[in-house]
Amino acid sequence: MNNKQENEENIIAKIINLFRNIISPKKEEKLLENKEENNIAIELKNVSLSFKIGNDKIDNLKEYVIRTLNRTKEKKTIFKATNDVSFKIYKGEKVGIIGFNGAGKSTLLKIISGVYTPDEGELIVNGNIAPLLSLGAGFDKNYSGRENVFLNGAILGYDEEFLRSKYDEILEFSELSEFINLPVKNYSSGMLSKLGFSIATIVNPDILILDEVLGVGDINFRKKSKEKLHSLMESNTTVLLVSHSIKEIRTICDKAIWIDKGKVIDMGEVNSICDKYEEAAKNASKEKTKKLKPQRF
Numbered sequence: 001m002n003n004k005q006e007n008e009e010n011i012i013a014k015i016i017n018l019f020r021n022i023i024s025p026k027k028e029e030k031l032l033e034n035k036e037e038n039n040i041a042i043e044l045k046n047v048s049l050s051f052k053i054g055n056d057k058i059d060n061l062k063e064y065v066i067r068t069l070n071r072t073k074e075k076k077t078i079f080k081a082t083n084d085v086s087f088k089i090y091k092g093e094k095v096g097i098i099g100f101n102g103a104g105k106s107t108l109l110k111i112i113s114g115v116y117t118p119d120e121g122e123l124i125v126n127g128n129i130a131p132l133l134s135l136g137a138g139f140d141k142n143y144s145g146r147e148n149v150f151l152n153g154a155i156l157g158y159d160e161e162f163l164r165s166k167y168d169e170i171l172e173f174s175e176l177s178e179f180i181n182l183p184v185k186n187y188s189s190g191m192l193s194k195l196g197f198s199i200a201t202i203v204n205p206d207i208l209i210l211d212e213v214l215g216v217g218d219i220n221f222r223k224k225s226k227e228k229l230h231s232l233m234e235s236n237t238t239v240l241l242v243s244h245s246i247k248e249i250r251t252i253c254d255k256a257i258w259i260d261k262g263k264v265i266d267m268g269e270v271n272s273i274c275d276k277y278e279e280a281a282k283n284a285s286k287e288k289t290k291k292l293k294p295q296r297f
């Protein structure tokens with residue numbers, strides 16, 4: 001083969017390689033993509049949820065009857081509590097969700113936990129979730145504590161056999177053995193939280209979702225529940241935590257998502273997001289919060 005032929009063949013080989021790379025990306029890039037995809041615990045793609053709210057509150061029976069007869073009761077405005085939210089959370093990440101009152105943090109956690117179905121967008125969850133949202137919210141007040149262990153456990157997706165095997169452990173952790181056969185309508189809110197917490201944390205979840213529940217019960221239970229949560233948070237558990245305690249968010253989380261008016265304002269390394277949020281909170285005037293610009297992640 002002469003030099004000219006060799007050069008031509010080299011050029012042809014280079015062109016073929018170039019095309020190969022355009023048509024199918026390099027092996028390493030594909031592997032990285034797959035690794036990233038396999039590592040996703042939660043992904044939201046353009047998720048939105050609206051609530052219908054009455055234009056004004058009806059606070060007496062007479063008004064209710066008049067409006068029902070006149071069919072004016074149905075007047076509703078649509079309010080977007082979650083507005084085109086997209087982000088990815090990777091397995092093992094501890095993510096704090098921060099934002100001012102009414103920003104849409106709890107609504108977002110409820111969407112991820114499956115309590116609400118989004119009107120638009122897609123939600124992907126890989127792994128089993130333990131949602132610690134409004135503890136005891138699923139209880140039937142007329143049933144006993146014992147019956148509610150099975151009722152609430154079933155709502156959380158545990159079968160009867162499993163709940164039977166864990167019943168003594170739940171009871172012991174809740175410190176409610178004396179009261180377990182009483183209807184829960186006689187329980188204080190602290191007792192309801194204790195029982196709710198003991199049921200929800202009976203398994204080691206892949207994803208732990210916490211909405212302001214790090215301080216439930218009395219001083220002793222609070223200490224015990226914090227220890228339990230910290231042990232659940234260890235290892236590779238993915239954690240999503242809503243809290244107004246920025247100190248708590250900084251201690252527990254490695255990432256933070258800042259929500260405002262249902263949108264993601266910022267997301268990233270926990271301290272940098274918390275610094276920006278605290279700065280905004282310091283300067284908080286309605287005008288300034290209105291100017292916050294949502295971003296895409």
Ligand SMILES: Nc1ncnc2c1ncn2[C@@H]1O[C@H](COP(=O)(O)OP(=O)(O)OP(=O)(O)O)[C@@H](O)[C@H]1O
Nearest residue numbers: 051052053081099100101102103104105106107108
């Ligand atoms: N079931 C509902 N029906 C109508 N509006 C709702 C409902 N749940 C929440 N909202 C409204 O959606 C908005 C977001 O509420 P959400 O509870 O998610 O906020 P948040 O950021 O968790 O607030 P906070 O920090 O005060 O707990 C609020 O304006 C709230 O009034």
